[in-house]
Amino acid sequence: MPKAGIIYNDNKPVACRIAEELKDKLISCGWEVCLTNGMGGILGYSSPDKPICHTPIELLSPPGFDEEMSFAVVLGGDGTVLSAFRQVAPAGIPLLAVNTGHMGFLTETYLNQLPAALEQAMAGEYEIEQRTMLAVQLWREDIKLWEALCLNEMVLHREPLTCMCHFEIKVGRHAPVDIAADGIILSTPTGSTAYALSAGGPVIVPGVAVLQILPICPHSLASRALVFANTEPVVIYPANPDRLVMTVDGNAGCYVLPDDRVRIEKSPYPAKFIRVKPPEFFHILREKLGWGLPHIAKPTSVELP
Structure with a gap:
Protein backbone atom coordinates (compact mmCIF):
# COMPACT_ATOMS: atom_id res chain seq x y z
CA MET A 1 0.00 0.00 0.00
CA MET A 133 19.50 23.38 3.17
CA LEU A 134 22.03 24.33 5.84
CA ALA A 135 23.10 22.57 9.01
CA VAL A 136 23.52 25.28 11.67
CA GLN A 137 25.35 24.38 14.88
CA LEU A 138 26.33 26.26 18.03
CA TRP A 139 29.50 25.01 19.73
CA ARG A 140 30.99 25.84 23.11
CA GLU A 141 34.46 24.34 23.25
CA ASP A 142 33.82 20.70 22.22
CA ILE A 143 30.13 20.61 23.18
CA LYS A 144 27.41 21.03 20.55
CA LEU A 145 24.76 23.09 22.32
CA TRP A 146 22.22 23.54 19.54
CA GLU A 147 21.58 22.59 15.92
CA ALA A 148 18.92 23.04 13.26
CA LEU A 149 18.20 22.57 9.58
CA CYS A 150 17.80 25.81 7.68
CA LEU A 151 16.19 26.47 4.29
CA ASN A 152 16.24 30.27 4.21
CA GLU A 153 18.80 31.91 6.47
CA MET A 154 20.69 32.07 9.74
CA VAL A 155 20.81 35.49 11.44
CA LEU A 156 23.17 36.51 14.25
CA HIS A 157 22.57 39.84 16.01
CA ARG A 158 22.59 41.61 19.37
CA GLU A 159 19.55 41.94 21.62
CA PRO A 160 17.47 43.70 22.79
CA LEU A 161 18.55 46.92 21.05
CA THR A 162 20.19 47.22 17.66
CA CYS A 163 23.79 48.36 17.94
CA MET A 164 27.16 47.64 16.39
CA CYS A 165 28.59 44.12 16.69
CA HIS A 166 31.90 42.67 15.60
CA PHE A 167 32.18 39.28 13.91
CA GLU A 168 35.18 37.24 12.87
CA ILE A 169 34.12 35.08 9.94
CA LYS A 170 36.06 32.23 8.37
CA VAL A 171 34.90 30.81 5.05
CA GLY A 172 36.45 27.42 4.27
CA ARG A 173 40.24 27.50 4.13
CA HIS A 174 40.35 31.25 3.50
CA ALA A 175 41.77 33.77 5.95
CA PRO A 176 39.23 35.08 8.48
CA VAL A 177 37.73 38.53 8.04
CA ASP A 178 36.40 41.01 10.59
CA ILE A 179 33.04 42.68 9.99
CA ALA A 180 31.39 45.39 12.07
CA ALA A 181 27.62 45.52 11.57
CA ASP A 182 24.26 45.31 13.33
CA GLY A 183 24.20 41.61 12.48
CA ILE A 184 25.08 38.93 9.96
CA ILE A 185 22.83 37.01 7.59
CA LEU A 186 24.01 33.76 6.03
CA SER A 187 21.55 32.82 3.32
CA THR A 188 20.84 30.04 0.83
CA PRO A 189 19.64 30.88 -2.69
CA THR A 190 16.11 30.14 -1.45
CA GLY A 191 16.61 32.66 1.36
CA SER A 192 17.95 35.30 -1.03
CA THR A 193 14.33 36.43 -1.59
CA ALA A 194 13.57 36.59 2.15
CA TYR A 195 15.39 38.59 4.88
CA ALA A 196 18.54 38.87 2.75
CA LEU A 197 16.57 40.65 0.02
CA SER A 198 15.17 43.14 2.55
CA ALA A 199 18.73 43.81 3.75
CA GLY A 200 19.87 44.68 0.22
CA GLY A 201 21.31 41.35 -0.92
CA PRO A 202 21.13 39.98 -4.47
CA VAL A 203 18.48 37.59 -5.71
CA ILE A 204 20.08 34.21 -6.44
CA VAL A 205 18.47 31.66 -8.74
CA PRO A 206 17.82 28.49 -6.67
CA GLY A 207 19.85 26.14 -8.87
CA VAL A 208 23.11 28.03 -8.33
CA ALA A 209 25.38 26.15 -5.90
CA VAL A 210 26.30 29.12 -3.71
CA LEU A 211 25.64 30.74 -0.34
CA GLN A 212 25.86 34.38 0.63
CA ILE A 213 27.03 36.33 3.69
CA LEU A 214 25.31 39.67 4.14
CA PRO A 215 26.19 42.20 6.86
CA ILE A 216 23.17 44.05 8.28
CA CYS A 217 23.83 47.82 8.17
CA PRO A 218 27.65 47.44 8.05
CA HIS A 219 29.82 50.23 9.41
CA SER A 220 32.07 50.21 6.36
CA LEU A 221 31.64 50.80 2.64
CA ALA A 222 33.89 47.79 2.09
CA SER A 223 31.62 45.32 3.93
CA ARG A 224 29.11 44.12 1.38
CA ALA A 225 27.43 40.85 0.44
CA LEU A 226 29.76 37.97 -0.40
CA VAL A 227 28.65 35.06 -2.58
CA PHE A 228 30.72 31.88 -2.41
CA ALA A 229 30.54 28.15 -3.20
CA ASN A 230 28.22 26.15 -0.96
CA THR A 231 30.95 23.53 -0.48
CA GLU A 232 32.73 25.94 1.88
CA PRO A 233 31.81 25.64 5.59
CA VAL A 234 31.51 28.89 7.54
CA VAL A 235 32.51 29.53 11.15
CA ILE A 236 31.46 32.75 12.88
CA TYR A 237 33.12 33.94 16.10
CA PRO A 238 31.34 36.77 17.96
CA ALA A 239 33.95 39.36 18.93
CA ASN A 240 31.72 41.07 21.49
CA PRO A 241 31.67 41.25 25.30
CA ASP A 242 27.90 40.67 25.38
CA ARG A 243 25.78 37.75 24.27
CA LEU A 244 24.15 37.63 20.85
CA VAL A 245 20.99 35.99 19.54
CA MET A 246 20.92 33.53 16.65
CA THR A 247 17.72 32.76 14.75
CA VAL A 248 17.16 30.20 11.99
CA ASP A 249 14.41 30.71 9.40
CA GLY A 250 12.84 33.25 11.74
CA ASN A 251 11.33 30.80 14.23
CA ALA A 252 14.06 29.02 16.15
CA GLY A 253 17.23 30.08 17.81
CA CYS A 254 19.54 30.38 20.77
CA TYR A 255 21.87 32.67 22.66
CA VAL A 256 25.49 32.93 21.56
CA LEU A 257 28.05 33.87 24.20
CA PRO A 258 31.41 35.58 23.50
CA ASP A 259 33.44 32.34 23.59
CA ASP A 260 30.97 30.35 21.45
CA ARG A 261 31.24 29.69 17.74
CA VAL A 262 28.59 29.13 15.08
CA ARG A 263 29.31 26.62 12.32
CA ILE A 264 27.24 26.53 9.15
CA GLU A 265 27.62 24.11 6.26
CA LYS A 266 25.58 22.64 3.45
CA SER A 267 23.35 19.89 4.81
CA PRO A 268 23.38 16.42 3.24
Missing part, protein backbone atom coordinates in the same frame (compact mmCIF):
# COMPACT_ATOMS: atom_id res chain seq x y z
CA PRO A 2 1.50 3.39 -0.97
CA LYS A 3 1.94 5.95 1.80
CA ALA A 4 1.54 9.72 1.85
CA GLY A 5 1.78 12.36 4.55
CA ILE A 6 -0.08 15.55 5.38
CA ILE A 7 1.46 18.43 7.36
CA TYR A 8 -0.81 21.38 8.13
CA ASN A 9 -0.92 24.63 10.04
CA ASP A 10 -3.39 23.89 12.84
CA ASN A 11 -3.77 27.62 13.55
CA LYS A 12 -5.62 28.03 10.25
CA PRO A 13 -9.17 26.57 10.20
CA VAL A 14 -9.09 26.19 6.42
CA ALA A 15 -5.87 24.16 6.60
CA CYS A 16 -7.39 21.89 9.28
CA ARG A 17 -10.50 21.31 7.19
CA ILE A 18 -8.60 20.61 3.97
CA ALA A 19 -6.25 18.25 5.82
CA GLU A 20 -9.15 16.04 6.89
CA GLU A 21 -10.72 16.13 3.44
CA LEU A 22 -7.38 15.28 1.86
CA LYS A 23 -6.87 12.40 4.28
CA ASP A 24 -10.26 10.91 3.38
CA LYS A 25 -9.55 11.32 -0.33
CA LEU A 26 -6.20 9.52 -0.13
CA ILE A 27 -7.59 6.68 2.00
CA SER A 28 -10.44 6.17 -0.46
CA CYS A 29 -7.84 5.81 -3.22
CA GLY A 30 -6.03 3.06 -1.31
CA TRP A 31 -3.28 5.10 0.30
CA GLU A 32 -1.98 4.90 3.86
CA VAL A 33 -1.97 8.39 5.36
CA CYS A 34 0.08 9.93 8.18
CA LEU A 35 -1.22 13.24 9.52
CA THR A 36 0.65 15.79 11.65
CA ASN A 37 0.81 19.54 12.25
CA GLY A 38 3.79 21.76 11.55
CA MET A 39 4.66 22.40 15.20
CA GLY A 40 7.16 19.54 15.20
CA GLY A 41 9.48 21.65 13.06
CA ILE A 42 9.33 24.66 15.38
CA LEU A 43 12.47 24.18 17.41
CA GLY A 44 11.98 26.85 20.05
CA TYR A 45 14.60 28.92 21.81
CA SER A 46 17.26 27.93 24.29
CA SER A 47 17.94 30.14 27.31
CA PRO A 48 21.20 31.18 28.99
CA ASP A 49 20.57 28.83 31.93
CA LYS A 50 19.56 25.95 29.61
CA PRO A 51 21.66 26.37 26.47
CA ILE A 52 21.21 22.77 25.33
CA CYS A 53 17.63 22.89 24.11
CA HIS A 54 17.12 21.18 20.79
CA THR A 55 16.08 17.98 19.08
CA PRO A 56 18.80 16.46 16.87
CA ILE A 57 18.18 17.07 13.18
CA GLU A 58 17.62 13.40 12.35
CA LEU A 59 14.99 12.93 15.11
CA LEU A 60 12.49 15.58 13.99
CA SER A 61 10.53 13.36 11.59
CA PRO A 62 7.00 12.65 12.91
CA PRO A 63 5.88 9.01 13.38
CA GLY A 64 5.36 7.30 10.04
CA PHE A 65 7.25 9.92 8.04
CA ASP A 66 10.06 7.73 6.73
CA GLU A 67 11.83 6.63 3.54
CA GLU A 68 8.80 4.51 2.55
CA MET A 69 6.60 7.60 2.19
CA SER A 70 6.08 8.55 -1.48
CA PHE A 71 5.31 12.22 -0.84
CA ALA A 72 3.72 14.60 1.64
CA VAL A 73 1.37 17.55 1.22
CA VAL A 74 1.95 20.66 3.34
CA LEU A 75 -0.96 23.07 3.91
CA GLY A 76 -0.06 26.55 5.11
CA GLY A 77 2.09 29.53 4.28
CA ASP A 78 5.84 29.88 3.89
CA GLY A 79 6.44 29.43 7.64
CA THR A 80 4.68 26.06 7.60
CA VAL A 81 6.71 25.00 4.56
CA LEU A 82 9.97 25.91 6.32
CA SER A 83 8.89 23.94 9.40
CA ALA A 84 7.74 20.96 7.32
CA PHE A 85 11.07 20.59 5.55
CA ARG A 86 12.88 20.36 8.87
CA GLN A 87 10.56 17.42 9.61
CA VAL A 88 10.84 15.54 6.32
CA ALA A 89 14.19 16.44 4.70
CA PRO A 90 16.25 13.85 6.67
CA ALA A 91 13.91 11.12 5.36
CA GLY A 92 14.15 12.41 1.78
CA ILE A 93 10.39 12.95 1.46
CA PRO A 94 9.31 15.34 -1.33
CA LEU A 95 6.72 17.97 -0.42
CA LEU A 96 3.78 19.33 -2.40
CA ALA A 97 3.31 22.80 -0.87
CA VAL A 98 -0.23 24.22 -1.00
CA ASN A 99 -0.73 27.88 -0.13
CA THR A 100 -3.32 28.66 2.56
CA GLY A 101 -1.35 31.67 3.80
CA HIS A 102 -0.48 35.14 2.50
CA MET A 103 2.66 35.40 0.37
CA GLY A 104 3.16 31.72 -0.46
CA PHE A 105 6.53 32.32 -2.13
CA LEU A 106 7.64 28.73 -1.44
CA THR A 107 4.34 27.05 -2.29
CA GLU A 108 3.63 25.24 -5.54
CA THR A 109 -0.13 25.52 -5.89
CA TYR A 110 -3.34 26.96 -4.47
CA LEU A 111 -6.37 25.29 -2.89
CA ASN A 112 -8.48 25.59 -6.04
CA GLN A 113 -5.75 23.72 -7.96
CA LEU A 114 -5.18 21.06 -5.30
CA PRO A 115 -7.38 18.27 -6.79
CA ALA A 116 -5.46 18.25 -10.08
CA ALA A 117 -2.09 18.58 -8.32
CA LEU A 118 -2.96 15.70 -5.99
CA GLU A 119 -3.84 13.45 -8.94
CA GLN A 120 -0.45 14.18 -10.48
CA ALA A 121 1.32 13.51 -7.19
CA MET A 122 -0.41 10.16 -6.69
CA ALA A 123 0.46 9.18 -10.27
CA GLY A 124 4.09 10.28 -9.85
CA GLU A 125 3.72 12.77 -12.69
CA TYR A 126 5.87 15.57 -11.34
CA GLU A 127 9.41 16.91 -11.18
CA ILE A 128 11.47 17.23 -8.01
CA GLU A 129 13.35 20.47 -7.52
CA GLN A 130 16.09 20.18 -4.91
CA ARG A 131 16.98 23.21 -2.82
CA THR A 132 20.04 23.56 -0.59
CA TYR A 269 19.57 16.67 3.30
CA PRO A 270 18.17 18.83 0.49
CA ALA A 271 14.64 20.20 0.44
CA LYS A 272 12.72 18.33 -2.26
CA PHE A 273 9.91 20.40 -3.77
CA ILE A 274 7.28 18.67 -5.90
CA ARG A 275 6.70 20.65 -9.09
CA VAL A 276 3.56 19.67 -11.00
CA LYS A 277 4.73 21.91 -13.81
CA PRO A 278 8.29 22.90 -14.80
CA PRO A 279 9.63 25.43 -12.25
CA GLU A 280 9.82 29.00 -13.54
CA PHE A 281 11.64 31.14 -10.99
CA PHE A 282 11.38 34.41 -12.92
CA HIS A 283 7.60 33.98 -13.12
CA ILE A 284 7.46 33.60 -9.32
CA LEU A 285 9.62 36.72 -8.88
CA ARG A 286 7.29 38.65 -11.15
CA GLU A 287 4.08 37.32 -9.57
CA LYS A 288 5.09 37.61 -5.91
CA LEU A 289 7.60 40.48 -5.85
CA GLY A 290 6.85 42.44 -9.04
CA TRP A 291 10.33 41.89 -10.49
CA GLY A 292 10.72 42.65 -14.19
CA LEU A 293 7.28 44.18 -14.72
CA PRO A 294 7.16 46.55 -17.68
CA HIS A 295 7.40 50.25 -16.93
CA ILE A 296 4.25 52.29 -17.27
CA ALA A 297 4.61 54.76 -20.11
CA LYS A 298 4.66 58.42 -19.11
CA PRO A 299 1.89 60.56 -20.56
CA THR A 300 2.91 62.66 -23.52
CA SER A 301 3.54 66.27 -22.74
CA VAL A 302 0.77 68.67 -23.58
CA GLU A 303 1.52 72.28 -24.39
CA LEU A 304 -0.54 74.69 -22.37
CA PRO A 305 -2.26 77.45 -24.27
